[in-house]
Amino acid sequence: MHELRFGLTAPAPCSYLDAQQEQLVFLLPEQPVSAALYQQLLELNFRRSGEQVYTPHCPACRACESVRINPAAFNGSRSQRRLLNKAQRIGWQYKLSAGASTDYFPLFAAYISHKHADGSMYPPEQAQLDAMLSCSWLKVRYLEQYYQQQLVAVTIVDETTEAYSAVYTFFHPDVCALSPGILAILYLLQCARQDQKNWLYLGYQINACQKMAYKAAFLPQQRFIQGQWHSFG
Incomplete structure (x- = not known):
């Protein structure tokens, strides 16, 4: 470097x-x-x-x-497999593409207004989303999730030769019960394994923050603690 x-x-x-x-x-x-x-x-x-x-x-x-998962080592818990099976039964669909296929802002605005109305990203603005959607020096991909032919969730994904990195997920409030954020990670792990990536990065885990607790359920995983990667699970 x-x-x-x-x-x-x-x-x-x-x-x-x-x-x-x-x-x-x-x-x-x-x-x-x-x-x-x-x-x-x-x-x-x-x-x-x-x-x-x-x-x-x-x-x-x-x-x-920081949390990362080796897709080749990941098997998924019983509850995660049940969620994947449920999504398959009801016709849930995924699309990972190199370009945004539609205007994501209405979905983004609905998500921020529902989940983060008390946070720094409220009120939602187009410029916030635009800043996440593209990067001049990096390949950015878009995982879209569909239910009943409607776009219900989007995950912005950075790609390097060695890894995928999940940047941000937003989804329609009506599908919260189907856990589209968890489904996004499970699908990206499948894609990462298929594309022979070494890691899927999930961003930061904060043990005392309930909003991030779901990341700890993806095992085995590594976390960056005091300058080194440590394995869990």
Whole structure:
């Protein structure tokens, strides 16, 4: 990895843990970035948001642990297999493509308004979604889920030669009970295995944050803790 220059954001209230302050280390703009470099940064606890690459560097907290799964080693729990079977029985469909097939904003807006009306992403804006949907130096794919011929969920997925990385999932409130976020991960693991990827990255796990608890159920997995990957399950 060539020499890189990073910046540090000012402290701000944490979006996930009350009474905590967050700071981010981010790759300074106007530096050459590529999918190969991003793969190296993924392995060091970094993530992408729009064109920016960042990692948490909070003054008094190390709760954010990047999660990755080896698709060849993953079998799925009994409940996960039941969910996949249920989705298949009711005609649930998936499509992983290299381009957005429709306007995702109405679905995105419905999701943010329902799930995150008390968060920093409310009210939803087209610019928020646009920043996640594309990246000039990276291949971005789109996992669409359909129920009764209607688009009900979208997962934005980064691709490198070695991995898929799930960036963000949003879905229609009417299908919450069918757990489209979990179905997205299960399907992406199948795709990653088929495409011979070494890892599927799920973003950060915070043990004290209930909204992220579902990630811990995908076993075996690795988490980046204090500068090293540790295996669980």
